[in-house]
Amino acid sequence: MTAATTASPTSxxxxxxxxxxxxxxxxxxxxxxxxxGVTFAAVQTGTNHGQLDPRSADPQGSxxxxxxxxxxxxxxxxxxxxxxxxAAVGPDTTLLVAGxxxxxxxxQLRLDRATSASAGxxxxxxxxxxxxxxxxxxxxxxxxxxxxxLAPACELPAARRAGTAHMGGVRYTTRxxxxxxxxxxxxxxxxxxxxxxxxxxxxxxxxxxxxxNERLDQQGNASLALQLLGSxxxxxxxxxSLSDPSATTDGxxxxxxxxxxxxxxxxxxxxxxxxxxxxxxSGWVWATAQLxxxxxxAAVWRGRRLGPLVAERLPVAIRASxxxxxxxxxxxxxxxxxRATDALRDATRxxxxxxxxxxxxxxxxxxxxxxxxxxxxxxxxxxxxxxLFGTDPSTDAALVLLADQLDALEREVxxx
Numbered sequence: 001m002t003a004a005t006t007a008s009p010t011s012x013x014x015x016x017x018x019x020x021x022x023x024x025x026x027x028x029x030x031x032x033x034x035x036x037g038v039t040f041a042a043v044q045t046g047t048n049h050g051q052l053d054p055r056s057a058d059p060q061g062s063x064x065x066x067x068x069x070x071x072x073x074x075x076x077x078x079x080x081x082x083x084x085x086x087a088a089v090g091p092d093t094t095l096l097v098a099g100x101x102x103x104x105x106x107x108q109l110r111l112d113r114a115t116s117a118s119a120g121x122x123x124x125x126x127x128x129x130x131x132x133x134x135x136x137x138x139x140x141x142x143x144x145x146x147x148x149x150l151a152p153a154c155e156l157p158a159a160r161r162a163g164t165a166h167m168g169g170v171r172y173t174t175r176x177x178x179x180x181x182x183x184x185x186x187x188x189x190x191x192x193x194x195x196x197x198x199x200x201x202x203x204x205x206x207x208x209x210x211x212x213n214e215r216l217d218q219q220g221n222a223s224l225a226l227q228l229l230g231s232x233x234x235x236x237x238x239x240x241s242l243s244d245p246s247a248t249t250d251g252x253x254x255x256x257x258x259x260x261x262x263x264x265x266x267x268x269x270x271x272x273x274x275x276x277x278x279x280x281x282s283g284w285v286w287a288t289a290q291l292x293x294x295x296x297x298a299a300v301w302r303g304r305r306l307g308p309l310v311a312e313r314l315p316v317a318i319r320a321s322x323x324x325x326x327x328x329x330x331x332x333x334x335x336x337x338x339r340a341t342d343a344l345r346d347a348t349r350x351x352x353x354x355x356x357x358x359x360x361x362x363x364x365x366x367x368x369x370x371x372x373x374x375x376x377x378x379x380x381x382x383x384x385x386x387x388l389f390g391t392d393p394s395t396d397a398a399l400v401l402l403a404d405q406l407d408a409l410e411r412e413v414x415x416x
Contacts, residue, residue: 025301026301028301029294029297029298029301032297033290033293033294033297036290036293050239051208052098052099052125052208052211052212052239053078053098053239054066054076054078054237055078056213057213058213059212059213059214060212060213060214061212061213062211062212062213062237063213064213064216065211065213065216065222065225065226065229066237068222068226069226069229069230069235072226072230073233074229074230074232074233074234074235075233075234075235076235076237077234077235077236077237078236078237078239079236079237079238079239080238080239080240080241080244081241081244081245081246082103082107082110082111082240082244082246083246084236084238085097085111085114085236085238086110086111086114088234088236089114089115089118089120089122089236090118090119090120090234091118091119091120091199091200091232092120092232092233092234093118093120093121093232093234093235093236094120094121094122094123094229094230094231094232094234094235094236095115095120095121095122095123095236095238096123096125096229096235096236096237096238097111097122097123097124097125097127097135097238097240098125098208098237098238098239098240099125099239099240100124100125100126100127100128100131100135100240101126101127101128101130101131102240102241102242103131103240103247104247105130105134106246107240107244107246107247108130108131108134108135109134110246111135112134112135115135115196115200115202116196116197116198117198118198118200119196119198119199119200120200120232121200121201121202121203121231121232122135122200122201122202122203123202123203123204123205123228123229124136124202124203124204124205125205125208125211126169126170126205126206126207126208127141127170127204128141128170129141132172132204135202136192136194136202136204138174138175138176138179138194139172139173139174139176139179139192139194139204140172140173140174141170141171141172142170142171142172142173142188143171144169144170144171145168145169145171145185145186145190146168147166147167147168147169147207147209148166148167148168148185149164149165149166149219150164150165150166150167150168150183150184150185150190151163151164151183152164152165152182152183153182153183153184154180154181154182154183154189154191155180156180156182156191156193157227158223158224158227158228159182159183159191159224161223161227162220162221162223162224162227163219163220163223164219164220165183165210165219165220165221165223165224166207166209166210166215166218166219166221167182167183167185167190167191167206167207167210168183168185168190168206168207169190169206169207169208169209170190170206170207171184171185171186171188171189171190171206172188172189172190172192172204172206173188173189174192174194176194178194178195179192179193179194179195180192180193181193183206185206189206190205190206190207191203191204191205191206192204203228205228210224210225211225328340332396337392337393337394337396337399338392340399341392341393341399341402344402344403344406345388345389345406346364348388348406348409348410349363349364349369349388350363351410352369352373352409352410352413353369355376355413355414356369356372356373356375356376356413357372358372366385366388366389369388370384370385370388373409373413376413376416377409377412377413377416378412378416384409387402387405387406387409388406
């Protein structure tokens, strides 16, 4: 036996340096995720309160218009529950409902009773069909249109002074002769002012974009927003929440029962007119973003290529016969007689082709190889086609016999 074959196997225990090399990629990915999580958490704190929030300085927040109103002497109060919103309504108050579609049927009916009895202003932001029918009776919604710069095309003083503004979104129709309709898009207005019996009014705004920080300084958005929200000395900015206790109870107010009890407290209409992302808490959105970033980093880490493949010398030399024996044992264990047969025949044809004067490209073509071999063997009783291109043997004994026959054929061709 050679020294290579008698060499003892090397130890498979990893050294500390090898462990560090294997783990440093994963540790780097974990560190990046931790830093990203802390950064996202820091961004979400402080003044970031969400879309259409008067406390938010984000592009889609509404802090700018709230600060302008305060500078004009208008008090701005944020309400997050229906109880706070209904308790604040009055003749000197404007109630802005940022998400009327998030209110349940009982909440909408309760809010309508409270605002109808006051002489104040109620401003609804993009209410859908259900919310419109309960909070602004006589107004119907039409198909949504893209927001664009539109002319007022109405006699409403606030709209005429503001001029062109970014309007559109949900459009409305009404047959109330006392209603004022402005900023039409494709024939239907996106701003409706509906007088109420208590000398107040209800304003329906088809899109919240003109109230966003990023659009307030464009067109006549600021002028229109300040006039609509600053007509009373007090502004209550109501941000409906899915966690409001009144969403599952009627608050003890008489007559709050619905026509269909099965609909009371239902959330089926809460999402009407709102996108999916509007209904997802911001924490889940950022958690999903972090998971997506983790997946990308993991893919980059696992798919990294630092350079070309490097061939490494084996620690132990292995004889070809031992390798062939090991493969044959694997074939036998898997009962892969077909694979073993193909390997034997392919190797035999490859070796026989140059001996018979056949090009290597035709070594596996029966029409070329078989006639050349027939001319070199002296025993015409050989079925060369069955031997070199036949079916697979059905037993191990037949496979061994085939191997012997192939060896005999190769010896005969070599000695011919």
